[in-house]
Amino acid sequence: MKKGIRFRVNGVDTALEVESHLTLLQVVRERLSLTGAKFGCGIQVCGTCTLLLNGKPVSACSVLAVDADGSDVLTVEGLAKDGQLHPLQEAFMEVGALQCGYCTPGFLLTAKALLDENPHPSEEEIRSYLAGNFCRCGCYQEIVRAIQKVAGE
Amino acid sequence: MEPIDVVEPVRRLDYEAKVTGRASYLADLRVPGMCHGKILRSPYPHARIRKLDASKALSVPGVVAVLTRDDIVQDQGIDPYYGPVFKDQTIVAVEKVRHVGDPVAAVAALTPPAAEAALDRIEVEYEELPAVTHVSEAIRQGARLVHESVRIPEHGFADLAELKPVEGTNICTHFKLVKGDIERGFAESDHIFEDTFTLPTTQHCALEPHACIASVERDRRITVWSTTQNPFVVRTQLANIFKVPVSKVRIIVPYLGGGYGGKVYPKIEPLTVALARKARRPVKIALSREEVFYTITKHAAVIKMKTGVKKDGTLVARQCEVLLDTGAYAEIGPRVAKKSGYTAAGPYKIPNVKIDSLSVYTNKPPAGAFRGFGVSQSAWAHESQMDIIAAALKMDPLEIRLKNSYEEGSEFVTGETLTSIGLKDCVEKVASAIGWKEKGEHRPDGPLRRGKGIACLIKATITPSISSAVVKLNEDGSVTIYAGTVEMGQGSETVMAQIVAREMGIPLKDIEVLGVDTDVVPYDLTTSSSRSTFHVGRAVQFAAQDLMQQLKRVVAQEYAVPEDQIRFSGGKVQLPEAVIDYREIMFKHFGMQGGTLVGQGQVKTKVVDDRGVKTTSSFWFLGAGAAEVEVDIETGKLKLLKYVTAVDVGNAINPLGCRQQLEGAAITGMGQALFEEVVFDNGQLVNPNFVDYVLPSLGDMPVSIEPILIEIPHLEGPFGAKGIGETALIPVAPAIANAIFDAVGVRIKELPIKAEKIYLALEQAKKKL
Ligand code: FES
Ligand code: FES
Secondary structure, three states: OOOEEEEOOOOOEEEEEEEEOOEEEHHHHHHHOOOOOOOOOOOOOOOOOEEOOOOEEHHHHHHHHHHHOOOEEEEEHOOOOOEOHHHHHHHHHOOOOOOOOOOOHHHHHHHHHHHOOOOOOOOOHHHHHOOOOOOOOOOOHHHHHHHHHHHOO | OOOOOOOOOOOOOOOHHOOOOOOOHHHHHOOOOOOEEEEEEEEOOOOEEHHHHHHHHHHHOEEEEEHHHHHHHHHHOOOOOOOOEEEEOOOOOOEOOOOOOOEEEEEOOOOOHHHHHHHHOOOEEEEOOOOOHHHHHHHOOOOOOOOOOOEOOOOOOOOOOOOOOOOOOOOOEEEEEEEEHHHHHHHHOOEEEEEEEEOOOOOOOOOOEEEEEEEEEEOOOOOEEEEEOOHHHOOOOHHHHOOOOOOOHEEEEEEOOOOOOOOOOOOOOOHHHHHHHHHHHOEEEOOOHHHHHHOOOEEEEEEEEEEEOOOOOOOEEEEEEEEEEEEOOOHHHHHHHHHHHHHHOOEEEEEEEEEEEEEEEEEOOEEEEEOOHOOOHHHHHHHHHHHHHHHHHOOHHEEEEEHOOOOOOOOOOOOOOOOOOHHHHHHHHHHHHHHHOOOOOOOOEEOEEEEEEEEEEEEEOOOOOEEEEEEEEOOOOEEEEEOOOOOOOOHHHHHHHHHHHHHHHHOHEEEEEOEEEOOOOOEEEOOOOOOOOHHHHHHHHHHHHHHHHHHHHHHHHHOOHHHHOOOOOOEEEEOOOOOEEEEHHHHHHHOOOOOEEEEEEEEOOEEOOOOEEEEEOEEEEEEEEEEEEEOOOOOOEEEEEEEEEEEEOOOOOOHHHHHHHHHHHHHHHHHHHHEEEEEEEEEEEEEOOOOOOOOOOHOOOOOOOEEEEEEEOOOOOHHHHOOEEEEEEEEOOHHHHHHHHEEEOOOOOOOOOOOHHHHHHHHHHHHHO
C-alpha cells in the first residue's frame, strides 16, 4: 500500500508516495539519495542509521517512513550550513574522532541533539547520551573529546 | 636515516567526505540495470542435500534468475571449487551443507523483497548428518568428517606450500616447530607448569556488513565492486573460478566501513558474480547483520601450554598445542594456525620449544583472519601462564618478563636473529604508566579490590609479499598516487600522501591518492597483516624517488646543469640564476601545459634474505598492555579503571593515526576479553545480532586508555615506520586476567571473562580455604 507523505528534509519541503512498510532509512537513502545514514544492524541497536526527527535522534532503520509525515528531518548532509561545516564536524576532524567513518553520521547527529538539549554536558552525560552508538574502530575517547571541545567553545 | 618530522598535525584526506556524509561506501552505490540478490542458507550445521527444486521461485513476480548447484556444476565456464588455501568451498552447496548459514541457492530479483519471497519458494530436501561442533571432538579418532576429501590448488601461497590436510581426519593443517630438545628441557627444569586456556568464537562486527555488486559482460569481462580488503586476491580467485585471465576481472573498492580482517579473501564475490552471470545483468548483494555472522568469524581455540622454568624464573622449555577451530572451510585458517604457532611460546628466549598448531574443521561458520591473526589466541595462553609461573615462584610479573623477553639480536624460535625489537621499552613504559611500583598500595574499600596486570607480545607479518606503486607527476606539479591499499579506516590514504609529500617536498593539498581499482592501480597482495605502511608505503616512497631521479635528468638536460649539482628542496631546484618548481620543469620539458612523468616502486619481501638468512617476518610487531581493574568480591563485577597500551611503531608517520589504531585495537580487545562470544547450540548460532552479541560502547569504556608510541626506526620501513594495526589488541585479555588475579587471587582461563566466571571462581576459592 502506498501513502503520500510530506516532510521537511534538511530544510527542503519534500512530498513523496511511499510504500507503507518502508523504513525512514530506506526512503532517505533510496528515494532521496541521502546515503549518509548507514545500515548497521536493522534493529535499533548500533546507531549508524541515526537521523534527527524534530530535533530528536531516532534509529531510522526502525521508524516507518509514513510515521515521519509532517516532521522535520535532519540528516548528516544537512549539518553544514551555507558551505560552513558544523562545529561538531570541524571538531571531529581536528580531534580525530573517526577512522572508517561508518558510524560518524550517527555520532554527529546524536551529539548535535545532545548539545541542543544540554549545551554544557559533563563527561558522564556525554558518555551516557552516546552509549547507544557503536564505533567498532574504537574512537570513543576522541568522540567525547570532540564534543567537549564544541561544548567548551 | 632521517626521522620524519611531523611539525604540524595532519588532517586526514578522507575526513571531510566522511563527516559530511558524502563518502561512498559499497551499499551506497548503484549500477544501471542492477537487480538485487538474496541468499538461501542452510538451517542445519551438517546435512546432505537430497533434492533441490527451484522451479517455483522463478514464478514469483520480479524474479530475474535463480542460482542453484546445477548452474555451477554443469557450466563448463565455472570451476565450482575455490578457496584461498584449499579448494574446499563451493559457490553454493553442491552435495552437503557444512554449517548453519552455508549458501544453498540464490535469487536475483527487481527488488529485495521479491528476492526474499522467492527464497521461500525454493524446495530443499535435506538429510541431516551428525555435526562436529567443537575442536576437541573434531580431532578425536573416528570423528564424523566435515570434508571427505579436499582439493589442493596447484599454485597456492608460497608460505603455506608445505601444509596439507591430514587425510581421513578433520585436521585441516598441522604446523610444527621444534627448537632444542623439549624433553631434556623439561628434565633440566626446577618447576613445570601445565595449563589449558580457551577462547570462544567471536566476530569482527565491522559496522558495515559485506556487500558486493557484480556485472558480467558478454565478452565474459567481470566487474565487481566489493567490500574487500584484498582486491587482488579476489581478482585471482574470480579469474580461476570463472576461467578468464585476470585482465578480464576488475575489482573496485570504495571506502570500507571497517574490516579488521573480516573482509579479506573471497566472501560473497563468487556467488554474486555467478548470479549476475545467470541473470545477465548486474546484481547487488548486501548482507544482513545475521548473515555476516554466517560468513566469517574469529577462530575459537583450545591451547595447552606446558612450561619448564628454573627457580630463578628462567624459561627453559615450552611446549604448546594450539587447536584452532577453523569452521567448515579452510579459508585462511591454515595461515592463522601457522602464525599462531610461530609465536605461541611468546616473546621469550627459550632454548627448548615444541609447537604444534592445528587448524581443525568443524561444522561451524568458517573462521578466518581477525586483527591479531592467531596471536591474540596464543598470547592469551602464554601471557596468562607467565603470571601463573610468577605467582608460584613469588616473582614480580614484570621482572619475569624482562628477564626472559626478546631483545635486539635475540635468536627467534626458528634460529633467525631478531632486529628492530622495541619490546622491553614497551613493557617498561606500560608498567610505569599504570603505576606498577605503587601496585598493591591501594587499600581494599569494602568489597571492592583493585589490581594491576601486564602482558606483552611478538607477532609476524605476512612474508613473503609483494607491493607496487606508481606516482604520477602532472603538468601543474601536482601528484597522483596509485596504490592498492584499501582505506578501511586505518588512515592509509593519508600516510601514503605524507610519504610522497615528504619525499618530494610538496604540500599534502597537491597530492591525490586514487581509490582502489585493479584496472588502474598496480598489484598489492593485501590490506591486512598490518603491512601497508611498511610495504606499500615503501613502494610509494621508491616510486617517488624514481620520479625525482627522472626529474633530475630532465632538469640536467633542459637547463644544462650537471646532475650531481642539482639539489631539490621544498619542491624546488636552485639553479645558478633561478629557483624553479616542478610546474616550470614540466612546462620547459614538454613545451606546453601538458605531459606526465611516472615513477614506479616495487617491494618484494622474501623468506630468505640476501645474505641467505631465513626471515619469518619482514618486520616484527612488539607491544605491551597494562590494565588496572576493580573487582567486587561479592558479585564478581569487574570495572576496568585504566588501560595503557604501548607499541613499537618504528617511526610514527602520522602520530594521531597511530594513537587511534592503538586505542581502537585495545577497545576491541576489551570487548573480546570481557563479553564478546558467538554462542552455539548444536551448531546453531544463538546470538547473530547486536542485541545478544554485545559490542563495547561508551557505556562500558574505562575512564582512560592511554596509547604510548615507542619509536625504534626500522631500517627497511618508509622513514623507519612499521605496521601497527593489530598489535595493541593482542595483550588486552591476558593483561586484564592478570590484573584480576592481582586483585582477588583467582585465575580465569576461559574467555570471555564475564562477572559470573569471576564470581564462581571466587566461590570456588572460598571453598578451598
Ligand atoms: S541500523 Fe539502525 S540502529 Fe543499527
Ligand atoms: S569510525 Fe569506524 S566504526 Fe566508528
